[in-house]
Amino acid sequence: MNYSDPNEPIVVLDFETSGMSPLQGDRAIEIGAVLIRDQQIADRFQSLINPGFLITREIEMVTGINNSMLSDAPDAATVMTDLSRFIGSYPLVAHNASFDQKFLESEFSFIGKTRPYNFGCTLLLSRRIYPDMPNHKLETLIRMKALPVNGKFHRALADAEMTAALWLKIIADIATEYNFDGVPFEVLKKLCKVPHEKVGEFLKETAEELRSAPPDTTGSLF
DNA sequence: TGCCAGGCCCTCTTTAGGGCCTT
Numbered sequence: 001m002n003y004s005d006p007n008e009p010i011v012v013l014d015f016e017t018s019g020m021s022p023l024q025g026d027r028a029i030e031i032g033a034v035l036i037r038d039q040q041i042a043d044r045f046q047s048l049i050n051p052g053f054l055i056t057r058e059i060e061m062v063t064g065i066n067n068s069m070l071s072d073a074p075d076a077a078t079v080m081t082d083l084s085r086f087i088g089s090y091p092l093v094a095h096n097a098s099f100d101q102k103f104l105e106s107e108f109s110f111i112g113k114t115r116p117y118n119f120g121c122t123l124l125l126s127r128r129i130y131p132d133m134p135n136h137k138l139e140t141l142i143r144m145k146a147l148p149v150n151g152k153f154h155r156a157l158a159d160a161e162m163t164a165a166l167w168l169k170i171i172a173d174i175a176t177e178y179n180f181d182g183v184p185f186e187v188l189k190k191l192c193k194v195p196h197e198k199v200g201e202f203l204k205e206t207a208e209e210l211r212s213a214p215p216d217t218t219g220s221l222f
Numbered sequence: 223t224g225c226c227a228g229g230c231c232c233t234c235t236t237t238a239g240g241g242c243c244t245t
Contacts (some may be wrong), residue, residue: 014244015245016245017244017245018245019227019245020227020228020244020245021226021227021228022227022244023227023228024226024227026227026245029245057245058245062245063245065239084237094241094244095243095244096229096230096243097244097245098228098229098230098243099227099228099229099244099245100244102227103245123230123242123243123244124230125230127231127242129233135227135242135243136241136242136243137242137243137244138244164230196231
């Protein structure tokens, strides 16, 4: 197959929310996102979001975000419109992406935006690349890989920045171990679904394929 | 009163159950 440029920009994002499920009425209360270009953070987006109701004490304790902070925040329609511009058509990445994807799609649906989103997941990747970790929580992975702790865990921009660092670390480790000259996003997305016992085989074969047919870097496939 | 997430992934599995992850 044809692969895209491994240096294609991506957006890493993280939502803080009022609970676990938009289908149960939960809403986003904070979004953080970073644009990665040339293996570094090139731009940042962050905003609290007023969900239109009071969040629980439990969520205040988890996130450090309280109702007083949210009372002055812009509403979801305003923030999501700005976020849509920031995201553009770039591929997206999150830690446990299924969670952020369902809130992204839910919040966009409220402003009439529905389209497929192309997500990669650092949780699924880390389970395959770092199977011996004590667990695969974002905080554990950041500390075990000695990556910088940029602020408080469970705040959206800090989590997005640290997820971005983890994403780049995973790419660097794959490139080193399997002799990739850059790892295209589609390869990482495929890797998220490769059975654990076949990860090595998949990466060896893909690296060989890329060496015989390098990615097209003249234009985006997205 | 009792209900209250969902996808991934392992195993004592596949006619299922439970821990891990996200807030």
